[in-house]
Amino acid sequence: MTLLGDRQQLSYIASQAADARVNLELETEGMTLNIGPQHPATHGTLRIIARLDGEQVVWVDPSCGYMHRGYEKLTEVRTYPQVTALVNRIDWLGSFANEVPFILAAEKLMGIEAPLRAQHIRTILFELSRIANVSLFLGDLGVQLGAITPVFMAFRDREYVLNLIEGATGGRFHPNFDRIGGLKDDLPAGWIDETRTVMKKLRRFCDEIEDLLFGNEIFQSRTRGIGVIPRDIALQYGMSGANLRASGVDWDLRRDQSLPMAWDKVDWKVWTHPDGDSFARCWVRLQEVRESTRIVEQLVDTIPAGPVMTKVPRIIKVPEGEAWVCTENPLGEMGYYVVSQGDLGPFRVKIRSASFNNMSITPWLLKGVYVPDIVTILASLYFILGDIDR
Amino acid sequence: MNTVSLIIAEVPYWGQSLLRVLGGLVAVLLPAGTIVYLFLFKMMSFMQSRLGPMEAGPYGSMQLFAEVGKWLQKEDIYPARADKFIFKLAPLIVLASTFLLVVVVPFGPDAWFTNFEAGIFYALAVSSISVLGILIAGWSSANKYSLLGGLRAAGQLIAYELPMVLAVIGVVIQAGTMNLQGIVLAQNSGSMFGFDGLGNPYVLTQFVGFVIFMISVQAELTQAPFDMPVAESELVSGYMTEYSGFRFLIFFIGEFATAGVFAMIASVLFLGGWAVPFSWFGWTTMDSVDNWMNLAGPLILFTKMMVIMFLVMWVRFSYPRLREDQLQRFAWKVLIPISLVNIMLTAILKVAF
Amino acid sequence: MANPPNEEEFQLSLTTDTPAATDVVRDGILARVQAALGDKIVESLLKPGDDIWVRVRTESWRETAVILRDLGFSYFDFLSAIDWLPSPFGRGEDDPTEPAPVRDNTIRHGYTGGDTRIQMLARVVDPTTSMGINLKADVPDDNAHIESWTTVYAGANWHEREAWEMFGITFDGHPDLRHIYLPTDFEGFPLRKDFPLLARIVKPWPGIVDVEPMPGGDQDEPAQDGDAQ
Amino acid sequence: MPKVPGLFKGLGVTLGTFARTVTQGANTVQYPHEKETPPIRSRGVIALHEGNCTSCMLCARSCPDWCIYIEGHKELAPPRRAGGKPRQVNMLDRFDIDYALCMYCGICVDVCPFDALFWSPEYEYSEPSIADMLHDKVKLGEWMETVPEAPELEVGADKKGKK
Structure with missing residues (x-):
């Protein structure tokens, strides 16, 4: 690909020189392995065509589109409230977080802002969906690496978070709770107390996962030094979220841009890791779940009183213009470029989803790894098929 | 001679053979079923905050029968390009090695199928027959995943044969015999530093050997963290991918029956086998052991086997898996040197005392 | 669309215009970019x-990327395109029994204008300041092709494949211009506005059946009488 | 204190969970025998209060999936007060929701200006045949029994801001 790609390849060749010599002597013939679209490691319907030399990958061609639903086309025939119901299906594990950037873009075009209380609740639900999403990642990581117990712990504790989201919004997976100008409804009574107890449970879950998985020497030997993404390559490919921060880029859209959300009102930390390998990516995500529980705990204590909906017309027409809003979603940067021509629905919506960019690095990254490491790297990159295929 | 063996001596040869076959079936299938229910269904579920099967029978205890019934009903499918004869043969080879293995396990002072002088040697030899079954299962499936799984399995099983043999040598040196019955006798009639209340179970004196043996058993059984050949998340069950219905059932029984038999051998080698310390009842030699031990012995062995299986399964449910190069490196660079050192130390101490 | 303009029709009031219209940081960035791009x-x-x-010239599309990347905008965000032609199908809510409604099909370009129907749209960001630039470039109507960014930003590879199959824009210098989402033998460019969305055409809109005018508009009498629960 | 190897810590976690499940019970429920109650706001199924519906078509039009089918006709009803004019009312002939298409977004319930549609947390209405997922107005009316009262709001909520 580029110079940098060659450089990595050279270092790879140097490090594997012994293997290469053996292969030359034995004249091993290649084999094409078709991983997916129905394969447990692709959690969804991703297909990876891998050319193998023994168990080593010579080149890979990820082929997506088995779940392409054409959201960018679908948004063009829908009104703004209908689009909200649609877009939370993109990353189906952190669905509320998908709604927020779109709503913010529409609000930006209309020149309105949600009331302070709505901003707070939005941020809480946003972080809850991050927890729901990433905690499942932490469990799934175990399964991909062969440990079967963590995933059940993840499902167990994610359930508490989903119950919270359902209690507030009515939908476990697809809340559709965000409205242009605020939220559909206020929180039900008792929700805040429950949230506090659930956040404690989630932190215990993080400790358990850390003991069970991250501290495990086998896990570390499987992930450390596997799938290293250097900083400049990560930026070139537009990697985002924990994948980027694990490569040492201290960049979090929650902190580094001003949005009408409540992240700037609480005390939290952006975690980075200098290594850029699979372990770093997983570790950063683990810390982010912890950080999210802290954000939620601080926010539920400081929700201001007031309405959750600003005054908007019943039939929403968005004035002509273009707006780009991106947020730090569980999977990484998710943005919507909304073009409005003053109609009931958007004229064009470009959905920039995190996983698409994160996965576009795989042809480069998977070169030269072993078959088991394909699974490790795919798991650590953490993609949701809906987020790749849109 | 005691009465039980007298009864056996009086039945005709074909009757004895029939009894042995039935006994072998019980000795293989009963532990396998119990292991699957107790550990795979229940213990794993409890370790994951759930209950496991609850519908079939009380607390789901009949679940295994339901599963077997389901497998038996399934159509016998094989891939179009599979080498059909070999494909069908493979599970049988795996199961056969299990039955060959159980032959040498002693269940009581007189309750045994055969009593080879080189029993442990035989056990380690036939246990590697299952590699053949796995390798040809992987090859004949005409499936790349199966092939990778079969090759990985072959590499892994052969690599871990060696530390296993070396770990056993420590026991053999200490017991001074390769006969499993003799090893049981040596453990239970022995004493540690003059104290004979516990006998001399080799799990204490041969602890390093025990750990290495258990790790190798884990690898031989392709349980996590050594389940690379069946790796569900990458090779989608490896060499078993193309098997379904009855043939998968045989693989499944083979896997857990082998686990049970290996656990029995481990308990014979390290936990004193079917016996309790002889000093408890004032026995001194094998002949002085009371007759009722022929009935109590299997139960004691079964209990010890369950303890070993608990360890195996506990590790299996907790750990992620190693990559196959790491796994080989672990066998050759860590386990084998340690077990060699263990053999030397044992030999030196044996001579010294 | 059956919705008559509502009396609640929202009054356009962009708050982004109301705060004193100065943005020192972005002014500086734009000045730097203008100086570099000339x-x-x-x-x-x-x-x-x-x-x-x-909006840059079509022929300087790749050069722009090189200059911006060296200027610090090393983070590749996305690359796509916009088809400015208004959809001839509306939202698919037409009554198939009626004659097709006449639609205004004049092209209205968005910010920074444009001359052609299809425009490139891309965004690059400076990760140190978190400030980004939305880049646009016209794509010729008759022969939709433009230079590829793959040698500048490696991540543009998949985005260009997507833009190629969705809009039919050929990227000169792209190493591997294949379908990414759609089947290999797919015909047409789905995100072009004149590509019909079949789901909205094979089935008539259930909202066509009209019983009475929309409530709230002319204050129907029966609407007031609904016995509230 | 020497560092406990991660391998043993992991074993401790699974054994701890084992002990917790044995002593405190599992986190799962045995579904057909015991059921968890979904939250009040849970979007299970849409109930129709037919008396309130004026067949204004608002829900059918704002449905993103086009899964609501309404037919109606106008009728004259007797006057509400003695001596008044006869009123013109809309009679609902058909109100179908195709749950095979519905994506449970709740837009129809939101837009209904006459409080005719409600969410019910009821969720056990799966059918062996996809055609049976089309609920007509009788069936939708039956769900009205399961509609709960709206929950109390959290402290600090602006009560009047709600529709």
Whole structure:
């Protein structure tokens, strides 16, 4: 690909020189392995065509589109409230977080802002969906690496978070709770107390996962030094979220841009890791779940009183213009470029989803790894098929 | 001679053979079923905050029968390009090695199928027959995943044969015999530093050997963290991918029956086998052991086997898996040197005392 | 669409215009970009507190990327295109029994204008300041092709494949221009506005059946009488 | 204190969970025998209060999936007060929701200006045949029994801001 790609390849060749010599002597013939679209490691319907030399990958061609639903086309025939119901299906594990950037873009075009209380609740639900999403990642990581117990712990504790989201919004997976100008409804009574107890449970879950998985020497030997993404390559490919921060880029859209959300009102930390390998990516995500529980705990204590909906017309027409809003979603940067021509629905919506960019690095990254490491790297990159295929 | 063996001596040869076959079936299938229910269904579920099967029978205890019934009903499918004869043969080879293995396990002072002088040697030899079954299962499936799984399995099983043999040598040196019955006798009639209340179970004196043996058993059984050949998340069950219905059932029984038999051998080698310390009842030699031990012995062995299986399964449910190069490196660079050192130390101490 | 203009029709009031329209940071960035790009810029727009839009010449598309990357915008965000032709199908809510309604099909371009129907749209970001630039470039109508960015930003590879299959834009210099989402033998460019969305055409809109005018509009009498629960 | 190897810590976690499940019970429920109650706001199924519906078509039009089918006709009803004019009312002939298409977004319930549609947390209405997922107005009316009262709001909520 580029110079940098060659450089990595050279270092790879140097490090594997012994293997290469053996292969030359034995004249091993290649084999094409078709991983997916129905394969447990692709959690969804991703297909990876891998050319193998023994168990080593010579080149890979990820082929997506088995779940392409054409959201960018679908948004063009829908009104703004209908689009909200649609877009939370993109990353189906952190669905509320998908709604927020779109709503913010529409609000930006209309020149309105949600009331302070709505901003707070939005941020809480946003972080809850991050927890729901990433905690499942932490469990799934175990399964991909062969440990079967963590995933059940993840499902167990994610359930508490989903119950919270359902209690507030009515939908476990697809809340559709965000409205242009605020939220559909206020929180039900008792929700805040429950949230506090659930956040404690989630932190215990993080400790358990850390003991069970991250501290495990086998896990570390499987992930450390596997799938290293250097900083400049990560930026070139537009990697985002924990994948980027694990490569040492201290960049979090929650902190580094001003949005009408409540992240700037609480005390939290952006975690980075200098290594850029699979372990770093997983570790950063683990810390982010912890950080999210802290954000939620601080926010539920400081929700201001007031309405959750600003005054908007019943039939929403968005004035002509273009707006780009991106947020730090569980999977990484998710943005919507909304073009409005003053109609009931958007004229064009470009959905920039995190996983698409994160996965576009795989042809480069998977070169030269072993078959088991394909699974490790795919798991650590953490993609949701809906987020790749849109 | 005691009465039980007298009864056996009086039945005709074909009757004895029939009894042995039935006994072998019980000795293989009963532990396998119990292991699957107790550990795979229940213990794993409890370790994951759930209950496991609850519908079939009380607390789901009949679940295994339901599963077997389901497998038996399934159509016998094989891939179009599979080498059909070999494909069908493979599970049988795996199961056969299990039955060959159980032959040498002693269940009581007189309750045994055969009593080879080189029993442990035989056990380690036939246990590697299952590699053949796995390798040809992987090859004949005409499936790349199966092939990778079969090759990985072959590499892994052969690599871990060696530390296993070396770990056993420590026991053999200490017991001074390769006969499993003799090893049981040596453990239970022995004493540690003059104290004979516990006998001399080799799990204490041969602890390093025990750990290495258990790790190798884990690898031989392709349980996590050594389940690379069946790796569900990458090779989608490896060499078993193309098997379904009855043939998968045989693989499944083979896997857990082998686990049970290996656990029995481990308990014979390290936990004193079917016996309790002889000093408890004032026995001194094998002949002085009371007759009722022929009935109590299997139960004691079964209990010890369950303890070993608990360890195996506990590790299996907790750990992620190693990559196959790491796994080989672990066998050759860590386990084998340690077990060699263990053999030397044992030999030196044996001579010294 | 059956919705008559509502009396609640929202009054356009962009708050981004109301705060004192100065944005020192973005002013500086735009000045830097303008200086670096020179006459490659056709038009640029800065909305204070919001974003920067720059439209560059078609032939300088790749050069722009090189210059911007060296200017610090090393983070590749996305690359896509916009088809400015209004959809001839509306939202698919027409009554198939009626004659097709006449639609205004004049092209209205968005920010920084445009000359052609299809425009490139891309965004690059400076990760140190978290400030980005939306880049646009016209794509010729008759022969939709433009230079590829793959040698500048490696991540543009998949985005260009997507833009190629969705809009039919050929990227000169792209190493591997294949379908990414759609089947290999797919015909047509789905995100072009004249590509019909079949799901909205094979089935008539259930909302066509009309019983009475929309409530709230002319204050129907029966609407007032609904026995509230 | 020497560092406990991660391998043993992991074993401790699974054994701890084992002990917790044995002593405190599992986190799962045995579904057909015991059921968890979904939250009040849970979007299970849409109930129709037919008396309130004026067949204004608002829900059918704002449905993103086009899964609501309404037919109606106008009728004259007797006057509400003695001596008044006869009123013109809309009679609902058909109100179908195709749950095979519905994506449970709740837009129809939101837009209904006459409080005719409600969410019910009821969720056990799966059918062996996809055609049976089309609920007509009788069936939708039956769900009205399961509609709960709206929950109390959290402290600090602006009560009047709600529709």
